[in-house]
Amino acid sequence: MIVGIDIGGTKALAVLVDPVSNLVEASVVAPSSGNGFELVESIVDLITKLDDQTAAPIDAVGLAVAGLVTSEGSVRYSPNLPSLTEFPLKERVSNAIGLPVAVANDATAGTIAEAEIGAGKGCKNFIFVALGTGIGTGLVVDGHLLNGSNGFAGESGHMTIKSDGDLHVTGRRGPWEMYGSGSSLTHMVRQAVSARTVSLDELNVAQIDDVLGSQLVSAMTSGNKQAEEIFGQFCKDVAIGMSNLVMVVDPSLIIIGGGLANIGSPLIQGVSEWLLKIVVGAEHRDPVRLELSPLGSDGCAIGAALLTKSLLNKLS
Secondary structure, three states: OEEEEEEOOOEEEEEEEOOOOOOEEEEEEEEOOOOHHHHHHHHHHHHHHHHOOOOOOOOEEEEEEOOEEOOOOOEEEOOOOHHHOOEOHHHHHHHHHOOOEEEEEHHHHHHHHHHHHOOOOOOOOEEEEEEOOOEEEEEEEOOEEOOOOOOOOOOHHHOEOOOOOOEOOOOOEOEOHHHHOHHHHHHHHHHHHHOOOOOHHHHOOOOHHHOOHHHHHHHHHOOOHHHHHHHHHHHHHHHHHHHHHHHHHOOOEEEEEOHHHHHOHHHHHHHHHHHHHHOOOHHHOOOOEEEEOOOHHHHHHHHHHHHHHHHHHHHO
16 A cells, blocks of 8 residues: 645645555644644554555555755755745654655646546646645646656746735745635635625524635525635636646646636636636637546645655566
8 A cells, every 4th residue: 555645724634545546544633833843743644544454565655745845855945834944854754754755746646547537637738726825826737747947847837817915824925815716716705704795604604603605605606605706716826827837838728726616617707707807818729628637635645645655666
């Protein structure tokens, strides 16, 4: 068995993967809060819990991290996980568990999963967009994953889309993930609840702290016009960032993953409509297909597990 762990800004999702079928056999979740050393302890605990659920040995562990990750497996910088800045994650986890460990950016791992077993299989030019706490992307051009000179390619969530926009945790103003991420949508919905334009009953939650952006669809279904306006603005902001990528990469396919992929077809429809309005020359281009990741919110964790296959091949 191989283990993949997606370490996001708020939680870590670990999956146990059969390396032959690539199927997820079990999964567990834990908070990703705390300093680097506490996170390593959480990772070890997640692996132990998965080990208890299989009779087969675990041969390797892959880690997908939201941030700048070097080829040596160190995290240089992570705005949503500041305690991991300049942290040798691969070395610390490998020493703690005594197994081979592979580490990559979370969206890069998700892109690998899409290319090998997901919606991107057989597609030579596609973009993977993970909409979660932040926004991560992976770019496949002419059949090759773009890594960049340091392995940091794909940090599109930090593209500026509003130069005078809100201040992000990175200290920059107006990055894409400030407006098109799951955190942004949740913030918009909570503001609407506070303003009493959207009710908790319409969202099917008991209190405002339980509100998630993805629940806005429930209010839209009940016919709330304010909810529809909020969702429309959100889809526009997602499409603005995607349109920039379309102009640069010229993909035939954009795959949406991450937690917001659970919204489903309303998200695809809303973003597609705005892309047609925003992309320059859209009426003269072949349309870019938008698809939801078939791997769901497990995609980046599965990709992390797949990272270990090449590592094990080198060791065999």
